[in-house]
Amino acid sequence: MSAPRLEINLQKLHHNARTLVKRLAGQGIAVTGVSKATLGMFEIVHTWLGAGVGSIGESRIETIEALVRSGITVPLLLVRSPMLSQVDRVVASASISCNTDLGVLNALAAAAKQQGRRHGVLLMVELGDLREGILPADLESVAQQILAMANLQLMGIGTNLGCQNGIAPDAQNMGDLSRLTTALEQRFHLTLPWCSGGNSANLPWLAAGGDPARINHLRLGEALLLGREPLHRTAIPGLHTDAISLVAEVIEATHKPSQPWGERGRTSFEGSPSAPRREGSSQRVQRALLALGEQDVDPAGLIPPRGTVIRGASSDHLVVESPGQLLAVGDEQRYQLSYSALLRAMTSPFVDRCLVDGSSIAPSARCR
Numbered sequence: 001m002s003a004p005r006l007e008i009n010l011q012k013l014h015h016n017a018r019t020l021v022k023r024l025a026g027q028g029i030a031v032t033g034v035s036k037a038t039l040g041m042f043e044i045v046h047t048w049l050g051a052g053v054g055s056i057g058e059s060r061i062e063t064i065e066a067l068v069r070s071g072i073t074v075p076l077l078l079v080r081s082p083m084l085s086q087v088d089r090v091v092a093s094a095s096i097s098c099n100t101d102l103g104v105l106n107a108l109a110a111a112a113k114q115q116g117r118r119h120g121v122l123l124m125v126e127l128g129d130l131r132e133g134i135l136p137a138d139l140e141s142v143a144q145q146i147l148a149m150a151n152l153q154l155m156g157i158g159t160n161l162g163c164q165n166g167i168a169p170d171a172q173n174m175g176d177l178s179r180l181t182t183a184l185e186q187r188f189h190l191t192l193p194w195c196s197g198g199n200s201a202n203l204p205w206l207a208a209g210g211d212p213a214r215i216n217h218l219r220l221g222e223a224l225l226l227g228r229e230p231l232h233r234t235a236i237p238g239l240h241t242d243a244i245s246l247v248a249e250v251i252e253a254t255h256k257p258s259q260p261w262g263e264r265g266r267t268s269f270e271g272s273p274s275a276p277r278r279e280g281s282s283q284r285v286q287r288a289l290l291a292l293g294e295q296d297v298d299p300a301g302l303i304p305p306r307g308t309v310i311r312g313a314s315s316d317h318l319v320v321e322s323p324g325q326l327l328a329v330g331d332e333q334r335y336q337l338s339y340s341a342l343l344r345a346m347t348s349p350f351v352d353r354c355l356v357d358g359s360s361i362a363p364s365a366r367c368r
Contacts, residue, residue, distance in 0.1 A: 003249040003332060004292045005352040006345055010047045012243035017051035017224050019238050020203075027212050032057045032077055034199070034221035037343045039063060042070050043355060048224065049074060055095075057219050061086050065093045077122070079219060081132055087111045096120030096155055100134050105146060112151035120155040121146055122196060125180060127173040131164035136180060143184055157181055158196030158217070162231055169198055169205045178214035200224075201231050222339045230339060246297065246335045246345055248318065252289040253327045259283075269294050269314060287311070288327045290318040296348040301341030305333055 021031050033053040038044050040063035045056055055075040058064045064076045078097040082090045084104055090097055091111040099105055099121050112119040123142060126133025134142055139157070146154050159177050161167045174197060181195040197215035200223035206212065222230050227239030235241050292313075293299075299313035307324035320333075327333070337345065345351045 002352050005247050005354050007356045009243045012240035014047050014051045016239045017048045021052040030217050032219045034219050040067050061089045068093050091119045098122045098124050100124050109149040109151050120153045122155050123157045125159050127159045129161045129164045129167040156192040156194030161198050162201030169202045181214045203229050247332050248290040248292040250288050250327050250331045251291045255284045256287045258285045285321050292318045297345045298340040301338030303336035
């Protein structure tokens with residue numbers, strides 16, 4: 001079997017999705033499955049839909065177009081604000097898009113009119129994380145202009161927390177979102193289908209008894225794929241954290257000094273993980289190289305097997321020490337992944353994707 005490879009357990013992914021869909025439905029919250037970390041991998045999207053996920057979110061219009069071509073018919077949400085240069089494609093393939101800019105909204109309306117379509121708009125509101133979002137004071141004015149555009153449908157408002165500055169959802173900001181939703185409905189005498197509270201970062205707050213109030217929609221990726229919440233990387237009770245793992249092959253295994261020697265300068269990847277330095281370079285340790293590097297994965301997001309320590313990474317090598325395990329050339333090691341590591345591994349053309357049933361590789365056109 002080729003390595004490196006992502007092994008994807010669809011049964012565990014189905015369990016995660018079904019568990020969260022049922023759990024959130026009890027609070028009146030629907031789920032959009034955000035598949036951007038998987039590049040919209042059809043098998044995963046199909047699994048989510050079978051588990052009750054009602055819509056799919058993607059950040060690239062190219063992936064949404066591929067999902068349309070593959071036969072996906074549920075609503076497709078572009079979770080990143082559209083590029084002005086792509087509004088025609090967005091209207092043609094995406095059911096709804098997240099938006100913050102009036103110039104883009106006018107272009108979407110014109111494209112929708114030309115195509116004889118009506119395009120859904122989710123207005124994103126800035127509530128503290130300082131990524132995308134309209135300031136609350138400007139929301140009513142923007143909504144009023146959208147409502148005057150015949151070819152756009154205001155689907156609701158949403159916010160995004162946790163991704164830029166790690167701001168956590170709480171009673172204050174989630175309460176603000178609910179109040180803004182109610183205020184828009186009262187001002188314009190309408191009912192907004194979505195009050196979109198955010199992403200997987202919302203789950204700990206809800207689990208701790210947070211009142212969703214008007215929030216009836218979440219956009220989930222990390223929780224569905226990895227069974228974790230992003231703010232503290234803690235496992236979500238009842239979910240699998242190992243539905244996707246990364247397998248890499250050992251290409252060198254030997255005993256070497258524990259410290260480098262010679263004059264030191266900078267490295268190409270100074271952000272790569274490295275364990276604390278030891279005193280004394282005479283100590284020899286078992287060190288191995290794996291055929292995996294920065295070009296394939298975010299090494300800082302790898303969780304090694306027990307007894308293995310990651311010492312560093314370059315573009316195409318992962319350096320590990322495994323004092324409790326004798327590794328040999330040709331051996332394989334299995335790593336769990338953070339969201340950033342999964343995202344980069346899925347993007348790399350050098351990492352294969354294989355579907356597994358927990359004990360063996362299942363036939364798949366994606367397993368090369």
